[in-house]
Every structure is written in structure tokens, then in C-alpha cells.
Amino acid sequence: MNPALTRLCQLAQAPSRRIIGLMSGTSLDGLDVALCRLAGAGPGTQLTLEHFATVPYDDETRRRIRQVFAQGQVSLEYLTLLNPWIARLHARLVLDCLRQWQVAPAEVDLLASHGQTVYHAPQHQHQQPDFAGQNATLQLGDGDHLAVETGIITLSDFRQKHLAAGGEGAPLAAYGDYLLLSSPAEPRLLLNLGGIANFTYLPPASQDARAAFSTDTGPGNTLLDALVRQHRPPLQYDEDGRLALAGQVHEGLLAALLTHPFFAAPLPKTTGPELFGPAYLAAAQAASYTETLGLEDLLATLAELSALGVARAVKLAFEGRPVPPVYLSGGGAHNPALVAALQRHLPGARFATTDALGVPPDAKEAILFAVLANEAVAGQPVAIGAGRQRVPAVSMGKLSWPG
Ligand SMILES: Nc1ncnc2c1ncn2[C@@H]1O[C@H](COP(=O)(O)OP(=O)(O)OP(=O)(O)O)[C@@H](O)[C@H]1O
Ligand SMILES: CC(=O)N[C@H]1[C@@H]2OC[C@@H](O2)[C@@H](O)[C@@H]1O[C@H](C)C(=O)O
Structure with missing residues (x-):
């Protein structure tokens, strides 16, 4: 059996997991990095936020992201190149944070990466008759690159499952808020x-x-x-x-x-x-x-x-x-x-x-993705919301092995 799979099974059965949540939102101010200890899963989940930092994006990073961010027309070549570039940037920023916090990557169980949203296209908003009635959203920063660069098993691209199950791919906050803050x-x-x-x-x-x-x-x-x-x-x-x-x-x-x-x-x-x-x-x-x-x-x-x-x-x-x-x-x-x-x-x-x-307001969204990864590995699909509320009961995130 793939040793990474064995490790994942052990993690799923452990009483708690150490998970880094990453979020870089629409403000393009930087990457939020939250190192969390999550005990249990589901409504009883217990959070300890061990470290948190917002690592500011420099001007050059913002310039590159703005080349495609919320733009109807972009260079496909540029977009293709940006995808792994953002992942490697995020990996480097995670490793910098871990060094500062004196935590070895091997001491972290999972990396949960939202990626950089570059386009959000719910059906009410896009003007594409070929795709009438379809919701879509695009986050860059491929999980395989993050896993290989950091050596940490990575879950990423959480929004696609929400779309697949009938949602708009956002907001995902309902899940983490419900599990941690009810x-x-x-x-x-x-x-x-x-x-x-x-x-x-x-x-x-x-x-x-x-x-x-x-x-x-x-x-x-x-x-x-x-x-x-x-x-x-x-x-x-x-x-x-x-x-x-x-x-x-x-x-x-x-x-x-x-x-x-x-x-x-x-x-x-x-x-x-x-x-x-x-x-x-x-x-x-x-x-x-x-x-x-x-x-x-x-x-x-x-x-x-x-x-x-x-x-x-x-x-x-x-x-x-x-x-x-x-x-x-x-x-x-x-x-x-x-x-x-x-x-x-x-x-x-x-x-x-x-x-x-008990949740620092600047860290909440990065923590959310750590919680979603914790659920994907150790929880059940979260049965909150339903029907009209469009909160599909699904577990989200795609797995990337470091090796
Ligand atoms: N001291 C401050 N005074 C005024 N505004 C502030 C201050 N600190 C932060 N902000 C605002 O908060 C923004 C960053 O917010 P945040 O990090 O929550 O956004 P985000 O996560 O990128 O967004 P989203 O949740 O839409 O993805 C800044 O761009 C600025 O507008
Ligand atoms: C597509 C996308 O990235 N949406 C973000 C954005 O930032 C705030 C709002 O718009 C929210 O819908 C969402 O993020 C949070 C984390 C969410 O999904 O709950």
C-alpha cells in the first residue's frame, strides 16, 4: 500500500491533527497562514490556534495576480504559468512561517490550501450563453506543487465539490462556523x-x-x-x-x-x-x-x-x-x-x-480551511443547511501526496 495512504489512515484515526490552513482572498493583501491543532471532528471539533500570520504579498506578486484577477479576457499562457507559480510561492511562504515558528514540516500532518481566487462566476453573474445556468469558480495554486515543495500531504481546491453538489462554490464559511462557533x-x-x-x-x-x-x-x-x-x-x-x-x-x-x-x-x-x-x-x-x-x-x-x-x-x-x-x-x-x-x-x-x-478575527478564514481538511480526513459529510440554503452535505478538498 502507498505509505502516504497508511499515514492518512493513521491521521484519520488519531485523536487530533496538526493542520495548516491557508487563505488568500479577494483583497490580495497577502497569504493567511494558520497552524491549528484540531481534536475530534464534526460538531465537537476542538480548535487550538498554535500560530497565525498574514504574510503580505509584495508589489510584484500583486501585479502578477492582477494580470488575470477578475478579468474577462486574459492570456491563457500567463494563466497557465501563474497556477504553479502561486503554489510554489505559497509553499515558500508556508516554509518561512514554519521556520519562524520553529516547527518542522514533518511535525505538520496536513496542509489545507484554498488557493488564490482569480475568477468567480455564479450563474447570475456571468454572461456566457453557452454555459447558462452553470456556476463556476477558479482558484489557482495547484495542490501537487504545494505537497511536493513542503513535503506535507495537501488538500486543496475545496470549492469544486461544493459546485459539483449544486452550490455556487461559496461561501464555505457555514461549515467551519457551524462546527466551531455554534x-x-x-x-x-x-x-x-x-x-x-x-x-x-x-x-x-x-x-x-x-x-x-x-x-x-x-x-x-x-x-x-x-x-x-x-x-x-x-x-x-x-x-x-x-x-x-x-x-x-x-x-x-x-x-x-x-x-x-x-x-x-x-x-x-x-x-x-x-x-x-x-x-x-x-x-x-x-x-x-x-x-x-x-x-x-x-x-x-x-x-x-x-x-x-x-x-x-x-x-x-x-x-x-x-x-x-x-x-x-x-x-x-x-x-x-x-x-x-x-x-x-x-x-x-x-x-x-x-x-x-476564541477565534482571532483575522485568522478565521484560514482556520476554516483547516477545519474543512480535518472533516475531509476524519469527519463525515457535514449535514447542515439543506435544500433552499444550498449547503450541500459533502466533504471537500482534493488530496495531493508529497511523493
Ligand atoms: N486598519 C485597517 N483599517 C481599514 N481597513 C483595514 C485595516 N486593516 C485591514 N483592512 C481592510 O481589510 C482588507 C483585508 O481584509 P481580509 O484579509 O479579510 O480580506 P480577504 O481575506 O482578502 O477577503 P475575502 O474574505 O473577500 O476573500 C484590506 O485590504 C483593507 O481593506
Ligand atoms: C469565490 C471566493 O473566493 N469567494 C470568497 C470571497 O471572499 C469572501 C466571499 O467572497 C466568500 O464567498 C469567499 O470566501 C470565504 C472564505 C467563504 O467561502 O466562506
């Missing part, structure tokens, strides 16, 4: 403010787990970051929301932005910078005669838009019922302009970060 008594809303904003609704664990689901709500930081990069290089984002806080919301532009049907579409739904990108903003500016609006006012308006996207999705989910306590994560949780707008639009909701639940 409470026996309290309903919870876990709101992640990344490039795209999304939330998971967790019913109290005593209730039917099939009520759990996650959905994207619209832009988080993506439009804010793009404007700051364009108008204030080399800044990559509006640090502590300073520029947005100095601006005024422009109601005309906000109304034009909110006419997009995504905001009224039923839940769950997913999106990406392919929709919420420069063309969307330019069209709304043209429609509201705000092409000359200053940067601060634009940012204030876009922070309001992100908050209203969340508020509208919450309204669709709860239809007037009280909003559960909100636990924030993702980089946008550090933006006071965004958080203040959210608090205004979800009056009465109690806000905290996932720190209050």
Missing part, C-alpha cells in the same frame, strides 16, 4: 468583512442545524481598496477609515449603486469583484452625475454601501425578527467607518468580534 443557546450572525462581505447564520445548536447557512452580501472592502490604490498610491487601503470618516455620504450616488439587482436577490447568493469592480462604480457615478466627487466622499458612500448590503441581506434573512448578536471578522472589522455604518444600519444588534468566541 452555541447551544444563542443564535449568532458571523459577519466577515473581507474584499466581499458575507455572513453565516447559526441557529442555537439545540435547533435544527439545517437552518444554518451563509451568504455573500455584496462588497466589503473591495471598492474602497480599489479607489485608495487609484488615488493614493502606494497606499493599499484606507487605514482606520480615516479618509472615509472625513467624507460625506452622497445620497444620489448611493441610490444609483443600490439599484443593482444583486441587493434584492434572494439568499443565499455569492459575488465577487467581477461584479463589484470599477465598471460598476463608474456606471453609478455616470447615472448620478458624481464623476467629480472627491475621494473622501466616495469612500464614505462606499462604506455606507457595504453596510447597507449587509443590512439588506439581514432583512431578507430575518424578515423583521430580532437580529442575533453579530460577531465580526475580516480586515474590514478594523475599519471604523465601515463598522460605524453597520451599527447605524443594524440598530439594536449587539456587536463583538470573533475574539469573544
Whole structure:
């Protein structure tokens, strides 16, 4: 028998596993690396986060990814070359982290890699009549390269199984959030403010787990970051929301932005910078005669838009019922302009970060992929959500052996 298979069987039966979760999201700020100890599997899973780092991408890495990121037309040759290049980059960054943490690769059981999303194409968003009704998403950074470079058994490309089972390939947060952060008594809303904003609704664990689901709500930081990069290089984002806080919301532009049907579409739904990108903003500016609006006012308006996207999705989910306590994560949780707008639009909701639940808010998404790998190896397909919620009960991730 393949010795790697024997090792995997031993790992599956062990009381706990040491798993590195990797996530690099739509903000292209860097690679999140979370070294986790996961004990058990399923709803009783216990997490110990041993180490976490966000390794920033340098300008050259961002430039290369942006050659294809959310672009309708790209060089196929470039895309082909980028796929193993990203994997080798991620492998090098993982090995750098392990060296710093004084952990040998042989002491890590599994590597769980999300890869770099370069295109997200749910059926409501793409314009390809040849593929009408089909959902698709593409993450680069091939798992075989990661396994060979690091010597660690790797699970990767988690989103394809979700697609195969009828989902949109995202958000996957529902699975990890449910397994790690459900409470026996309290309903919870876990709101992640990344490039795209999304939330998971967790019913109290005593209730039917099939009520759990996650959905994207619209832009988080993506439009804010793009404007700051364009108008204030080399800044990559509006640090502590300073520029947005100095601006005024422009109601005309906000109304034009909110006419997009995504905001009224039923839940769950997913999106990406392919929709919420420069063309969307330019069209709304043209429609509201705000092409000359200053940067601060634009940012204030876009922070309001992100908050209203969340508020509208919450309204669709709860239809007037009280909003559960909100636990924030993702980089946008550090933006006071965004958080203040959210608090205004979800009056009465109690806000905290996932720190209050023992999960550092910047590490949550990387931890999610470690949890998915743990489930794939040691768990059962997770039977949460169902039917309307489109949370297929599947185990996700493709296996790559180092040898
Ligand atoms: N101090 C800060 N002030 C304002 N914004 C911040 C701050 N720190 C981080 N951010 C925002 O958070 C972003 C990074 O967020 P995060 O790492 O959660 O995104 P991501 O994982 O790439 O996104 P996604 O979840 O969509 O894949 C930055 O680009 C920036 O917009
Ligand atoms: C296709 C893709 O990469 N989607 C990301 C992105 O970033 C936030 C939001 O859009 C979410 O749908 C998803 O990531 C998280 C980890 C998820 O799947 O839950």
C-alpha cells in the first residue's frame, strides 16, 4: 500500500491533527497562514490556534495576480504559468512561517490550501450563453506543487465539490462556523468583512442545524481598496477609515449603486469583484452625475454601501425578527467607518468580534480551511443547511501526496 495512504489512515484515526490552513482572498493583501491543532471532528471539533500570520504579498506578486484577477479576457499562457507559480510561492511562504515558528514540516500532518481566487462566476453573474445556468469558480495554486515543495500531504481546491453538489462554490464559511462557533443557546450572525462581505447564520445548536447557512452580501472592502490604490498610491487601503470618516455620504450616488439587482436577490447568493469592480462604480457615478466627487466622499458612500448590503441581506434573512448578536471578522472589522455604518444600519444588534468566541478575527478564514481538511480526513459529510440554503452535505478538498 502507498505509505502516504497508511499515514492518512493513521491521521484519520488519531485523536487530533496538526493542520495548516491557508487563505488568500479577494483583497490580495497577502497569504493567511494558520497552524491549528484540531481534536475530534464534526460538531465537537476542538480548535487550538498554535500560530497565525498574514504574510503580505509584495508589489510584484500583486501585479502578477492582477494580470488575470477578475478579468474577462486574459492570456491563457500567463494563466497557465501563474497556477504553479502561486503554489510554489505559497509553499515558500508556508516554509518561512514554519521556520519562524520553529516547527518542522514533518511535525505538520496536513496542509489545507484554498488557493488564490482569480475568477468567480455564479450563474447570475456571468454572461456566457453557452454555459447558462452553470456556476463556476477558479482558484489557482495547484495542490501537487504545494505537497511536493513542503513535503506535507495537501488538500486543496475545496470549492469544486461544493459546485459539483449544486452550490455556487461559496461561501464555505457555514461549515467551519457551524462546527466551531455554534452555541447551544444563542443564535449568532458571523459577519466577515473581507474584499466581499458575507455572513453565516447559526441557529442555537439545540435547533435544527439545517437552518444554518451563509451568504455573500455584496462588497466589503473591495471598492474602497480599489479607489485608495487609484488615488493614493502606494497606499493599499484606507487605514482606520480615516479618509472615509472625513467624507460625506452622497445620497444620489448611493441610490444609483443600490439599484443593482444583486441587493434584492434572494439568499443565499455569492459575488465577487467581477461584479463589484470599477465598471460598476463608474456606471453609478455616470447615472448620478458624481464623476467629480472627491475621494473622501466616495469612500464614505462606499462604506455606507457595504453596510447597507449587509443590512439588506439581514432583512431578507430575518424578515423583521430580532437580529442575533453579530460577531465580526475580516480586515474590514478594523475599519471604523465601515463598522460605524453597520451599527447605524443594524440598530439594536449587539456587536463583538470573533475574539469573544476564541477565534482571532483575522485568522478565521484560514482556520476554516483547516477545519474543512480535518472533516475531509476524519469527519463525515457535514449535514447542515439543506435544500433552499444550498449547503450541500459533502466533504471537500482534493488530496495531493508529497511523493
Ligand atoms: N486598519 C485597517 N483599517 C481599514 N481597513 C483595514 C485595516 N486593516 C485591514 N483592512 C481592510 O481589510 C482588507 C483585508 O481584509 P481580509 O484579509 O479579510 O480580506 P480577504 O481575506 O482578502 O477577503 P475575502 O474574505 O473577500 O476573500 C484590506 O485590504 C483593507 O481593506
Ligand atoms: C469565490 C471566493 O473566493 N469567494 C470568497 C470571497 O471572499 C469572501 C466571499 O467572497 C466568500 O464567498 C469567499 O470566501 C470565504 C472564505 C467563504 O467561502 O466562506
